[in-house]
Amino acid sequence: MNPMVKDRVAPSSAGVTGVSFGDNERLAAQKGGATGQGAVPAASPAKSRPPVRYARKQYWNEPEMTLWEKAYLPEVLKGLAITTGIFLRNMGKWLTGRKGAVTTYYPEERRADYAPRNRGKHILTQRPDGSPQCIACNMCATVCPAKVIEIESGFDPNDPAHPKYPVRFEIDYSRCVFCGMCVEACPEDAIRMQDDVPNLVSDDRYNMWMTMDEMLTWNPQQDVAKPYPPKPVPLVLGESVKRGRGQ
């Protein structure tokens, strides 16, 4: 054993016993003082130490039970009536062909009431020609806390406005935490999250990757913030640039 650890253990254990001893003393003295039945001097523990009895702490909001509740049985029956009522209600629903549960039988059953802002499955927005809006800048992959996004970029000499494009864009849903940081980080509004959940139920984690093809199936395709091809923008030099030139 490490001697340092030994050193650390020995005094602390002694200290613990010492503290508990003193605690009892203090507790007894406090109790005596509070009730006014003669405080026991802490200096003479050997002579007459009053038995420190364990007393459960009384909280200020301790519930007061009525006699009816203390009898226990009526409350037991009340509880049984509640659970049996729920049981019979749900059983009646099941027996008449309705659903008696609030849970969803996923993946056979899908909830229809996902909130519109639910962060679920990722989608990649598209340009009117069907190519992904993504410019493979890797900002989503960088910001992703779970490191689930893998992008392989390619070079497209025919599109001078967006020379970089994703050859591969894959998300590992076995690790995705659905935080939405990728959506926040994207400068091109290329990745969004749908309210639907990704249907990737699998026994195998390697089957839980979603590829670019699946993410590009989203409609409507035109709903992107940036028009394409981009409008020619006159070059306006900012103040800072001008200042920099002046120096």
Place this chain on the structure above:
Amino acid sequence: MNSVLPDLVVSLVFIGYAMVMLLSFGGLLTWVERKQSAVMADRVGANRAYIRIPFTNIKLVWLGLFHGMADGLKMLLKENFKPKTHDAVGYFLAPFIVFTPVLLVFAVVPFGGTVIPGQLIPALAGWFGDRAYPMQIANLDAGLLVVFAFSSLGIIGAMLAGWASDNKFSLLGGLRAGSQMISYELVMGLTVLGLILVYGTVNLGDIVRQQSGTIGGVLPAWGIFYQPVAAFLFLTAAIAENKRIPFDLPEAESELIAGYFTEYSAMKLGLFMFSEFIQIAVVGALFATLFLGGYNLPFMTDAGFSLPGGTEIALSQAVRVPLQLVTFLGKVALLCVIQIQIRWTLPRFRYDQMLGLSWKMLLPLSLANLAVTVVWMWLAGGGQ
């Protein structure tokens, strides 16, 4: 005519019936417990295990009934892990000592009225003659005493399991099991004493037959109407005997992991679980026998119905025997459902509260019940 062989055959048939009934109750109750708790909690419950018909893609789910089978198979195939320092003999024996008495208790419980095989199946008339058999494995005069003798054996198994595992949690669980079961067995015995006074016998078959009458011509003469307090106390004590929530202190998982069977795995653990579920059925059977008229419907005897209005409906044996068997099974099933409902409703007691309930509440109550019964029987007997 040879008389031993027909007796043997009938006994074997009864034993087979009782074993199949208890074991299938034990298996089914695991499913019932899951489904019932799920329905109570707005859930769907176990519904994934299936059997696929070979060479097709048809999967039989059947409301998750196969989960019990899947569990049993899992238990059988798991590694039988043993702690390094366990006491080999005690550790090996404990599950069996827990499991066997639960099955043995049922030996004296009648699950049907008298059957005369020679009349029921005319083809066998030459062989059986007109011999009559009560549908009960052992028609013992000491019926109820045997029940208590066997059911108290379970304590030994629980304590042995706790001791032999060489684990502090197990030991604590075993200690708790011992003190709890002894406390509640006392209550159980005292509550039943009142019933014995009323019926004047401990033969369970006789007790059932005495319950076919009426009280005041209206109520069926069931034990629950003679001794309502005893019925309540008996059910409480029986659930506590069975160590299920709200009395699951010996295996309180938030305190003791799994209590006295913490160190058990594979089918040995399965035996503990299984005996618990079978004991639910056995408690149900005992309660039905002692308090709910056993295998008889209200106002029914082996001869047929004699309704309060004075109407007599005779029943032939071919109708009566299946009716009695089904009635008994129905009563047991209902009582199992009630026990499971209680288990999924009430939270666990604190340990001191649990023992306090036994010694400060239930024991005085059962003594008072016994005293009242004694005085009442004395007055009913003319005060002599």
